[in-house]
Amino acid sequence: MLGSVEPSPVDADDQFISIIDNPPEDVQAGTPPWKVAIIDDDSAVHDGTRFALQNFRLNGRGLEFHSAASAAAGRDLLRDQPDVAVILLDVVMESDEAGLDLVDYVRRELSNEAVRIILRTGQPGHAPEQRIVVDYDINDYKAKTELTAEKLFTTMTAALRSYEQLQRQTRMRQGLEVIVGASATLHRARTLREIGETALRQIARLVDSGPSGLFLADTQVTGDLSVVAGEGRYRGIVSTAALEARHPSLARAVDAALVGRGTFCTDGVCVGHVPMSNRNVVMAFDLDHQLCEADETLIAVFLARLATALDNVTLYEALEEANAVLEQKVIERSAALTATNQRLEAQTAELRRVNAFKNELLGIVAHDLKNPLSVIQGRTEILTEILGEAGDRAHHQLRAIRNSADRLAAIIDERLAEVRRDAPEMTLRPRDFDVLALVERIAEANSAHASRKRQTLAISGDTALMVHADEDRIADAVDNLLSNAVKYSPVGSTVGVSVVREGPEAVVRVTDSGPGIAAADRARLFHPFQRLSASPTHGESSTGLGLYSAKRIVDLHGGRIGLERSVEGEGGGSTFFLSLPLAPVPR
Structure with a gap:
């Protein structure tokens, strides 16, 4: 489209004038003309420019002229018309550098990087071309005297093509940003x-x-x-x-x-x-x-990205369908497994009840027999010493009694170990008792075994250290520690047992003179069926369950048990400890 102004002179105080002629016949319908801003305080420049470019066409689009007679009016024009493609700008207007100031306004304040700015000056010496091109973001610099109609046509064509390329690049960048953002949304x-x-x-x-x-x-x-x-x-x-x-x-x-x-x-x-x-x-x-051409390219790119997102949806729907089928099969299978588990649980509960009754019966019988049997063994040993050389027949009978008692004790120990191992829970019957008194009873029960090995049991400690626990269970734990010390200590050695108060706990320590615990064995000490590398010193048997059973008992009481000291080698010895919380002092 072409624009024109009246032939009257343009006053410097006038605002910008926008004149739009009707589009020529050959302009494509719906295609807007290129907007050109003429900013110059010389009306003849306006008239001459419109006349020289009145038949200009580029890509089927004419020109639409917008005029301003001053830099101030040009500011208003360019702010209101952001889609101006080319500015034909005079340098000297209200001031010597009014046009140059307008260039800074367009590039910096309006942030318009696309518009093509062509400086036209009637005073080239006042604004040297080399300095202006370097210092200001302009696209061309022409002296008004050299701008013939032909050169003006060439300059306008080059400027509009450059503007069109920038617009296409900007449109592509903006469109691609939209597509990238849309892709993330589509893929969700x-x-x-x-x-x-x-x-x-x-x-x-x-x-x-x-x-x-x-x-x-x-x-x-x-x-x-x-x-x-x-x-x-x-x-x-x-x-x-x-x-x-x-x-x-x-x-x-x-x-x-x-x-x-x-x-x-x-x-x-x-x-x-x-x-x-x-x-x-x-x-x-x-x-x-x-x-435009850029829009068509962007639509093709968008549709291609959309195809990828649709493939994801198709796969997701197929996966959802497969998951639904799988979930139904899982539900059916789970129902069958649940019914089977219920039957198994009922059978397991019955077996546990029967096994618990068997364990309880065996435990009661074994426990009730063990203590009297210990007395028989001890008294048999004492009778043997009293009789001395008095008759082979008497010694023969005593040996028979002792051997039978030993076999019965081994059977009882084995049955007790099985009961303790199989019992899923251990019933506790706690009460207050004196730890030192319990240790002395356990030492008395082990004295016969120690006497056979000519060992000395050294008992020491504080009296009246009361704990609230199951006395029989704690007696089993202490007996395991003490009997192990007797088993692994050499003939003629001393086994020490001490009971002391340490803070809020009563601590029992058992010290032997055995070969110590090998480093490789220490991690396995309190696990079931763990027989250590060291062997008892008098041929005694070991089930590998004693320390495991003792730890279970102590843990149930909230106490601690462990190896405190061990020195490898003959006579190095070991010290085990067992600690229990002291009973509250009655008020």
Whole structure:
């Protein structure tokens, strides 16, 4: 389009004047003209420029002139017309550098990097070309005297082509930013409807048009095209039959896109086929303006990215279907397993009840027999010493009694170990008792065994150290520590047992003179069925359960048990400790 002003002179105080002529016949319908701003305080320059470029055409587009007679008016013009493509700018107007100041205003305050600025000066010496080109962001510098009609045509053509390339690059950058942002949103969609609604909103942003569009896809069951989502004026369309009835031209455009597998834009509507190999998907959306080449490229890129997101949705739907089938099978299998588990639990409960009764019976019998049997063993040993050499027959009978008692003691120990090992829970019957008194009783019970090895049991400690615990269980734990010390200490050695108060605890320490605990054995000390590398010194037997049983008992009482000291080698010895919380002092 061409613009003109009246032939009267332009006053410096006038505001900018925008004059738009009717577009020539050969200008493409709907294609806007290029906007050119003439900012000069000489009216002749305005008239001459319009006259020289009145027949200018580039890509079917004419020129639309906007005039300003001063830099101040030019500021208002350029602020109100941000889409001006070329500025023909005088340097000297209100001031010697008014035009140069306007250049800074455009580039810095308006942040307009696209507009092409051509300086035209009638005083080249006042504003040297080399300094101006270096110091100011302009695109060309011309003296008014050298701008003939032909050169003005050439300069305008070069400037508009540069502007058009910048606009295309800017449009591509902005569009790609929209596509990148849309891709993340599209890939979060999990259903076809969700992705259809998202795609329609994003394509409207991309082409800068109203939010009216339609998203269609074939069903994977029948292969027929169906409406998935609609926006704007197409929101009420829920079937292809309704589309054909209400928008027959759009329905034909959709068919053309399916057949041609491409994008077609006409009559304010664009229809694009999404490039997928396994299903047909079509998008239709309204346009508020004619698309440029950059827009068409961006739409193709968007549709390609949309295809990837649709593949993800298709895979997700298939995965959801497979998961639903799998979940149903899991539910059925779980129900069968639950019924089986219930039967097994009932049977297990019955077995536990029977086993608990058996363990309780064996424990009672073994426990009630062990203490009297210990007395028999001890008294047999004493009788043997008293009789001395008095008759072989008496000694023979005593040896028989002793051997039978030893065998019975071994059987009882084995049965007690089995009961303790198999019992899932241990019943405690706590009461207050004196720890030193219990230790002395355990030492008395082990004295016969120690006497046979000519060992000395040295008992020491504090009296009246009361704890609240199951006395019989604690006696078993202490007996395990003391009997082990006797077993592994050499003949003629001393086994020490001390009872002391340490803070809120009563601590029992058992010290032997054995070979010590090997480093490789220490990690296995309190585990079941762990027989250590050292052997008893008088041929005694060991089940490997004593320390394990003692630790279970002490742990149930909230106490501590462990190896305090051990020196490897003959006579190095070891010290085990057992600690229990002291009973509260009655008030």
